Amino acid sequence: MHVLGPGFYVEMDIETDELVYWLKVATVGVIGVVTIQTAYKLYANLRHEKGRSRWKEFLAAIGFIPPLIPTALSSGPLSIPLDSKHPLNHNVARFRFLLPQPDQVLGLRPGQHISIAATVGGKRVVRMYSPVSGNEARGYFDLIIKRYEGEHALSKHIHAMKEGDKLECDGPRGHIVYKGRGTFVIGRSKKREKRTFHHLTAIAGGSGITPLLQILKSSLEDYSDCCSLHLVFANSSDKDVFLREELDALAETHSTRFRLTYTVSKAGDGWRGCVGRPDSSVVFKLIPRPSDDHVVMICGPNPMVKSVVNGLKEMGHQERNVLVF
Ligand SMILES: Cc1cc2nc3c(=O)[nH]c(=O)nc-3n(C[C@H](O)[C@H](O)[C@H](O)COP(=O)(O)OP(=O)(O)OC[C@H]3O[C@@H](n4cnc5c(N)ncnc54)[C@H](O)[C@@H]3O)c2cc1C
Incomplete structure (x- = not known):
């Protein structure tokens, strides 16, 4: 058989059937490598997106499991405005904070908590809090907070907040x-x-x-x-x-x-x-x-x-x- 090279003919001792066979093998090989590479990229992306697994999102997107309820914490730290405050005794109150979207849930599992941060008295203070509302609460979550005194006490700062004032919130945390x-x-x-x-x-x-x-x-x-x-x-x-x-x-x-x-x-x-x-x-x-x-x-x-x-x-x-x- 004659094979056309760059500017000249090369005479090779290959039968047409054999060439077609090897071309098929090469094509299957290339497709295989590309598929494995793409599958690995998808796997790595689903597994390591900001350290959180996104497998459930993927399975829901392809209709394998029911649609997921959007969780606010899956997209990183949040800025949460205070919605309301109800005193429960002389130094404990229940606070309701709003999530960015009204259909979102916070996304904690029972036993987990969040970190709350604010600048108090010129110093950045971070403390842990466990919401008392669960994932039935859409668009908000509730914290019960006891007030402590202290120049940089975050609980005192939260008790003094007005409706619309914001805090930083991140999570989920807890072991x-x-x-x-x-x-x-x-x-x-x-x-x-x-x-x-x-x-x-x-x-x-x-x-x-x-x-x-x-x-x-x-x-x-x-x-x-x-x-x-x-x-x-x-x-x-x-x-x-x-x-x-x-x-x-x-x-x-x-x-x-x-x-x-x-x-x-x-x-x-x-x-x-x-x-x-x-x-x-x-x-x-x-x-x-x-x-x-x-x-x-x-x-x-x-x-x-x-x-x-x-x-x-x-x-x-x-x-x-x-x-x-
Ligand atoms: C996993 C976890 C979940 C939590 N969930 C909640 C929650 O849902 N609601 C809530 O109110 N708190 C909760 N806390 C406690 C909270 O994180 C803070 O420690 C608390 O609000 C005090 O912080 P602060 O900055 O106001 O006071 P700080 O500046 O830390 O302390 C001010 C003063 O209060 C004293 N003090 C602080 N904490 C206590 C305490 N627990 N008992 C006695 N004296 C204390 C300190 O010794 C200091 O004298 C939780 C803590 C953890 C680790």
């Missing part, structure tokens, strides 16, 4: 996620571990109730979740207790599997709850026995958390069954 039906994913990246329990005890000190409430509510709202739940809500005095109506309503509606104990260090006249700090024997007696089927979740001021953890250890609770938020 404990409640997946439902007693299952938690605990830890970060490679050290992540899945654990399932049937008894969940939550010990909350003051505003430390917020992440625990998310988990309790998510369990109670799921009728297929059969875990038994016990919340011990500790406050300094009866005047400091907040969210009473909401908690009492949950306890009444779900009386078969949700037990609620209020405890205060200083009780006024007519107090009908428990009296004692959350690390006292009065409270510890109410907590189910240690076992690998029983998790104790704790959130509150550091000194409280430390002494409750020590008390639980003395009672025989294993460290792996105690989760500190």
Whole structure:
């Protein structure tokens, strides 16, 4: 056969069929390489877009799973204006912040929290907060914040905000996620571990109730979740207790599997709850026995958390069954 080269003929000993065969092999090879390269680029893009997985978005876009509800946090840090404020007691209020789009949800899973940042007294301050609204809230989310004093206290700054004033918000953050039906994913990246329990005890000190409430509510709202739940809500005095109506309503509606104990260090006249700090024997007696089927979740001021953890250890609770938020 004669093959035309650049400006001259080359005589080659190749049959036409053989040439066609090799051309086909080369074409399939090129198509294969391009396909693999494109698939890898798509995979890398879906996996690493700002460190967040976009597989679900992709599957929803091609109609493989139902359309996703847009999540505000998936597009990076947000500027969130204050919508309203409702005092819950003398130093705790519920704040509603607006998301950029009215159909968006914040996009946290139960147990996770966000970081809030602002410049307070000339200094940039960043603090963590656990929203009390879930992904049923479209276009907004709610925070319950206790006010602390201090030149650079962010909580004081937020309490002084006016409608329309903005904060910076980012997330999701946190290393404990409640997946439902007693299952938690605990830890970060490679050290992540899945654990399932049937008894969940939550010990909350003051505003430390917020992440625990998310988990309790998510369990109670799921009728297929059969875990038994016990919340011990500790406050300094009866005047400091907040969210009473909401908690009492949950306890009444779900009386078969949700037990609620209020405890205060200083009780006024007519107090009908428990009296004692959350690390006292009065409270510890109410907590189910240690076992690998029983998790104790704790959130509150550091000194409280430390002494409750020590008390639980003395009672025989294993460290792996105690989760500190
Ligand atoms: C995961 C996580 C979720 C959180 N969620 C919430 C939430 O939903 N609502 C909420 O109100 N807070 C929450 N917090 C606490 C919050 O992040 C801040 O620590 C708190 O608002 C105080 O910050 P600040 O800047 O106002 O005060 P700071 O300037 O940090 O402190 C001012 C003064 O208050 C004291 N103080 C600060 N925090 C406490 C405390 N917890 N107990 C006793 N004294 C304290 C300090 O010792 C200091 O004297 C959460 C914390 C974490 C880690």
